[in-house]
Amino acid sequence: MANTLKNVQSRSVGVTAASLYTVPADTTTIVIGMTGANILSNQNVDIDITLHDSASATGTHVVKGATIAPGGSLVPVGGEQKIIMQTGNVMKAVSTDSDSIDIIMSIVEQT
Numbered sequence: 297m298a299n300t301l302k303n304v305q306s307r308s309v310g311v312t313a314a315s316l317y318t319v320p321a322d323t324t325t326i327v328i329g330m331t332g333a334n335i336l337s338n339q340n341v342d343i344d345i346t347l348h349d350s351a352s353a354t355g356t357h358v359v360k361g362a363t364i365a366p367g368g369s370l371v372p373v374g375g376e377q378k379i380i381m382q383t384g385n386v387m388k389a390v391s392t393d394s395d396s397i398d399i400i401m402s403i404v405e406q407t
Contacts, residue, residue, distance in 0.1 A: 297406055297407065298406070298407050299404050299405070299406055300404070300405045300407070301402075301403075301404055302402075302403050302404075302405060303400055303401070303402055303403075304316060304317045304400070304401040304403060305398070305399070305400050305401075306389070306398070306399045306400075306401075307398050308335070308395035308396070308397070308398065309332075309343075309389050309390070309391050309395075309396070309397040309398070309399060310390075310391055310393065310394040310395045310396060310397075311390065311391060311392065311393065311394055312390065313346075313388045313389070313390040314388060314389055314390065315386050315387070315388050316345075316386075316387045316388060316389055316399055316401060317381075317386070317387045317401055317403065318384070318385070318386045319381045319382060319383050319384060319385045319386075319405075320383070320405070321383055321384075322383060322407060323383055323405050323406065323407050324380065324381070324382060324383070324405075324406045325380075325381040325385075325403050325404065325405050325406070326378055326379070326380055326381075326403065326404040326406070327373050327378060327379040327380075327381065327387070327401055327402070327403055328373070328374070328378055328402050328403065328404060329371070329373055329374040329400075329401070329402035330345070330358075330371065330372050330373040330374065330399065330400070330401045330402070331369050331370070331371050331374075331399070331400050332345070332364060332369060332370045332372065332389070332397050332398070332399045333364070333367075333368070333369040333397065333398045333399075334364040334365060334366055334367060334368050334369070334396060334397060335395075335396060335397065335398050336366055336393065336396050337366050337367065338366055339366060339393065340363050340364065340365055340366065341363070341364055341391050341392050341393045341396045341397060342361045342362060342363050342364075342391065342392040343359065343361075343362050343364060343370065343389060343390070343391050343392075343397055344357065344359065344360050344361065344362075344389065344390050345357070345358040345359050345362075345372055345387065345388070345389045346358065346387070346388050346389075347379065347381065347385060347386075347387055347388075348385065348386040348387075348388060349382070349384065349385055350383070350384025350385065350386075355386075355388060358372050358373065358379065358387075359372045364397070373401075387401065
């Protein structure tokens with residue numbers, strides 16, 4: 297089993313749900329860290345991050361309505377918390393303002 301460390305970057309996430317990462321075929325992925333940064337200089341934004349299995353349009357919340365101050369960040373995954381994703385799972389995010397959040401996911405892909 298090969299382990300590949302990666303960073304996945306999503307810029308300017310906004311009011312339309314953005315797919316941050318989809319697990320490739322024959323792969324298990326461990327999310328070892330995730331940081332969301334408010335790139336606006338003048339207002340708070342709220343963020344929802346959800347994990348979707350391959351058959352579900354409705355995801356399970358990692359965070360819901362988490363507020364990030366201007367220029368601030370949120371670390372919903374890291375430290376002792378990890379998320380295991382299976383083939384076809386999708387991590388998504390949506391914000392309360394257009395083009396307002398940058399997200400970095402640190403992952404390990406096991407193939």
